[in-house]
Amino acid sequence: MKFLIQRWIPRLVLAPSFLLVVLFVYGFILYTGYLSMTDSKMLPSYGWVGFENYSRLFGLRHWNTAVTNLAIFGILYIGISSALGLFLAILLDQKIRAEGFIRPIYLYPMALSFIVTGTAWKWFLDPGIGIENTMHAWGWASFHFDWIKNRDYAIYTVVMAAVWQSSGFVMAMFLAGLRGVDNEIIKAAQIDGASGVTIYRRIIIPMMRPVFLSAFVVLAHLAIKAYDLVIALTGGGPGRATELPATFMYSYTFTRNQMGVGASSAIIMLIMIFSIIVPYVYSELKSGDQQ
Amino acid sequence: MKINKFLKTTVAAAAVSAFAGMASADDVEVLHWWTAGGEAAALGVLKDDLASQGVGWQDMPIAGGGGSDAMTVLRARVVAGDAPTAAQMLGFDIKDWAGSTGNLANLNSVAEAEGWDAVVPAALQDFSKHDGNWIAAPVNVHSTNWVWVNKAALDAAGGKAPTSWEELVTVLDAMKANGITPLAHGGQAWQDATIFDAVVLGLGADFYKAAFIDMDEDALGGDMMVEAFNRMAVLRSYVDDNFSGRDWNLASAMVIEGTAGMQMMGDWAKGEFLKAGKTPGEDFVCIRFPGTQGLVTFNSDQFVMFDQGEASDSQMAMASAVMSPAFQSAFNVVKGSVPARTDVPNDAFDDCGKKGMADFAEANAGGGLYGSMAHGHANPAAVKNAIYDVVTAHFNGEYDATEAAEEMVNAVLDAQ
Incomplete structure (x- = not known):
């Protein structure tokens, strides 16, 4: 009897949330997949059109811009955030004074929503009121920084704001990893005469591999679903220069009355995320088996 | 199904009466x-x-x-x-x-x-x-084909409200020479399209109807469309550098303060002028976009x-x-x-x-009343946004006028 209760209680307790997740996450993923193969315009409709929406999607200039932007944004955002996070973590790991005070300062941007970050950076970067204007007021009249108004450079301002927001978080992840390194190994290396730089380069950073992987997964999915930052920072402009797949998906589904195309772009985004998450989960499971 | 509906109604009614009390x-x-x-x-x-x-x-x-x-x-x-x-x-x-x-x-x-x-x-x-x-x-x-002009800036630029495209360019040039931003504009797709509406209408009501309402391919990609984009490029040259992303009411504020000469915007902009205590005719002038007198896009x-x-x-x-x-x-x-x-x-x-x-009333009587493309009254949302894409890309320098006209045909065909 007791055995039975022990066996069934957890399942009963979990069942409602499990059902909700199945329905509202996976159910709607399937529904979106189905919609992407229909002729849905303003409201969902169920005329089957096969892969027509996908071929239309990849014919759209707008979608190509969004995907190109995602590539630029994703690579720079993940690369710079990881490098900067690791660098900050190594500096903080030097047993410096007031670490407990400094650490939260770097971590703090993560507590803001992307909307706040985007709005604040929009003001910093606006030549009329932000950095450029301040520099001019201070007498540096030749200072020129109008990337946010330039369609070729605007996407890099999105990277800046996103890096500012996330690198502190990556730093915290690396700091935890660095603190987990066995002191004995470092001492052994020091006895062998390795310098500080060599210890980090040859021993500690290679040991951070799992942290790199986790940071990559967290940052990659943030990059793919990036929506609020772009909306707040540039509104997708100048022109359509900073559209990302998420903003594309929203505008086609909800404001352009082309729900079929919007749904197909959502499915493509899902596939992108899967192609990152599945190898990660798989490698995690495999390393779990070995232990 | 019926029970379900009954339940829904009861729950909704209970919720409403609980919160509103008197529904x-x-x-x-x-x-x-x-x-x-x-x-x-x-x-x-x-x-x-x-x-x-x-x-x-x-x-x-x-x-x-x-x-x-x-x-x-x-x-x-x-x-x-x-x-x-x-x-x-x-x-x-x-x-x-x-x-x-x-x-x-x-x-x-x-x-x-x-x-x-x-x-x-x-x-x-x-x-x-x-x-x-x-x-x-x-x-x-x-109606969307209005131009809101600062009276003092207009007086300094010759004092005569422009009634044709050539006169408009003359006034804009004079304002530029006077050291103000001639055209206050916010670089958002719908604002670019609002100006484009008026520019196209200024090239002829028939052209407007053929391009935006009938979505005729020849009109969308023809010489007239190239000319419309050329005019957009001319207007673009009178806008300040910091225009992109600006909200329309901030552009209105520039005209109200006199740092800019005029704004091309629908009649909701008037509210901004009135709120700032300005009087029509004395502090600011409202004119139809030059060349669209007697016509209204609504x-x-x-x-x-x-x-x-x-x-x-x-x-x-x-x-x-x-x-x-x-x-x-x-x-x-x-x-x-x-x-x-x-x-x-x-x-x-x-x-x-x-x-x-x-x-x-005049436009209605004379058959010059057309739905505004920029505001979703000339063609469906998908087409409207496809046109937005081209207009805003051209306004931001991505295409020249000829490319934009070609792209216009493709975009509209794709969206239908």
Whole structure:
């Protein structure tokens, strides 16, 4: 009897949330997949059109811009955030004074929503009121920084704001990893005469591999679903220069009355995320088996 | 199914009575995006009118100009089978809803009793009617081909309001020489498109109709379209460097303060001037976009009623109240637009409002009344946004005029 209760209680307790997740996450993923193969315009409709929406999607200039932007944004955002996070973590790991005070300062941007970050950076970067204007007021009249108004450079301002927001978080992840390194190994290396730089380069950073992987997964999915930052920072402009797949998906589904195309772009985004998450989960499971 | 519906109704009723306390079957639930001070106050006129007839008002405001957020909410509610009594809608949204759900209320009885057919211009009826039946009550008519000029800046630039494209360029040049930003503009796709509307209309009403309403390929990609894009590039050269992303009301503020000469924007911009204590004719001048005198591109807010069976009496009362000349006058004086019916007296309106009403009547009589492309009254949302993409890309320097005209044809064909 007791055995039975022990066996069934957890399942009963979990069942409602499990059902909700199945329905509202996976159910709607399937529904979106189905919609992407229909002729849905303003409201969902169920005329089957096969892969027509996908071929239309990849014919759209707008979608190509969004995907190109995602590539630029994703690579720079993940690369710079990881490098900067690791660098900050190594500096903080030097047993410096007031670490407990400094650490939260770097971590703090993560507590803001992307909307706040985007709005604040929009003001910093606006030549009329932000950095450029301040520099001019201070007498540096030749200072020129109008990337946010330039369609070729605007996407890099999105990277800046996103890096500012996330690198502190990556730093915290690396700091935890660095603190987990066995002191004995470092001492052994020091006895062998390795310098500080060599210890980090040859021993500690290679040991951070799992942290790199986790940071990559967290940052990659943030990059793919990036929506609020772009909306707040540039509104997708100048022109359509900073559209990302998420903003594309929203505008086609909800404001352009082309729900079929919007749904197909959502499915493509899902596939992108899967192609990152599945190898990660798989490698995690495999390393779990070995232990 | 029936039990389900019963449950839903009971729960909803319980929730409503718990929160509102006084909801009754005669209430109208109205979804709209008029949340700004003046608009909300103007809507109060409608509320009071209905209250005097014993019809309660459940407000459902969804902020966000242009109503795209409101449309998203509306879609969710209709898909869930819980449509509001009435919803504010614009142009082709009405046609799309009428075409796709079909569960809109028929307002023919009240329309016939009050003679709407005689007082609402045919161009508007095109949106208010579906299959010959009235499905919407138009509240106002905004016209989008206005130019708002700072009087002092105009006087310094020669003092004569431009009436043709060449004169416009002369005035803009003079303003530039006087050291101000000639054209205040916000670099958002819909604002670029608003100017484009006027530029295309300035090249001829037939061209406008062929390109945007009939979506004729030859017009969309022809020499006239190249010329329209060339003119956009000319206007672009009078805009300050910091324009992209600017909201329209900030552009209006530049004209009000005199740091910029003029703004090309719909008549809602007038509200900004009035709020700043400026007087039409003395501090600022309202003119039609040079070359579009006698023509009007409009967008019109309408209340669409969803079919709700027995609640239809209060819907009819609301439709009737919306169309009453008193409300049309009171609301439009505040909103900056002109009444949707042509028989409303213009006493309460200021100079620009009177001019707007006269222009509207003239355009209607002369067949020069066209739905605005930039504001979803010339073609469906998908096409409109495809045109936005091209116009804003050209305005931001991605295409030259010839490429833009070619791209225009492709974009419009793809979106259909």
